[in-house]
Amino acid sequence: MAVSERDSDPDFRDAIEELEELEEFVDSAEEREQVREAMRTLERARPRMFGRLRDGFDSRDAGEALVGSFIFGIPMIVEGGTLEIGVYLATRPLFVGVTLLFGLALVLGILRSVEFEKVEEDLLFGVISIRLIGILAISGGAALILMTIWGRVDWTTPRVAASQTLVTAVVMAVGASLGDILPEA
Structure with a gap:
């Protein structure tokens, strides 16, 4: 037909x-x-809902990830609930691990939707995705810096501060991965 x-x-x-x-x-x-x-x-x-990845993770992708991380992270940083969740997690190492794995799974799922693993220029040693490392480093670094300089964490209690920063970093990593894959206007 x-x-x-x-x-x-x-x-x-x-x-x-x-x-x-x-x-x-x-x-x-x-x-x-x-x-x-x-x-x-x-x-x-094929047109994709979330756009298409260019050849490799470059400064433009890093910028998109930073913007996405910032947009998703600001509400987490200013919201008191994030601090309460961090206090709760600090006494439960298993839950910290689950939170970390859940965040990683979310980011991998988002990146998998655009088949990030097929971008060969993006692989370090042919195995590790530079895009994944970049997104995690940008979101984790942004969470650490902003939570610290804005006085949202107290590093005299490192376990609590790290847990609070982790909660923020997980959400920022989701924002960073979405910021990287969304189609350009």
Whole structure:
């Protein structure tokens, strides 16, 4: 069935279906491979809700991550509930670990939505994502600096201060990852 017969507003799925139909009708293995390559190209070019990652994590990505981190982090820094949560976590090391792992899982999930692991220029030693490290460093550093210079933590009680900063850093990391992947206007 041709796209024009389905409706007047074809979409990405229609194009893939047309290529799949074409694949069945081509005569040679070489032609089939060309159709499959066209489908793979179309999949990579597919519009995404959250945009697309450029080649590697650069200063522009770091800036986007910093802005996202700041936007998400400011309410956490000025809100007293963050400090209360940090006090609670400070006496529960297991919950600190769970909070840290939960934050990491959220960030990985967000980055996975744009297939960050496929950006080869972004891998350190071919294994570790520079984007992931950058986002965690930016959000963690921003949380540490802002919580400290704005007097939101008291480092004479390091366990409490670190827990309070961790709560803020988790939220800032979510903001940083979203800031990095959202499409540009």
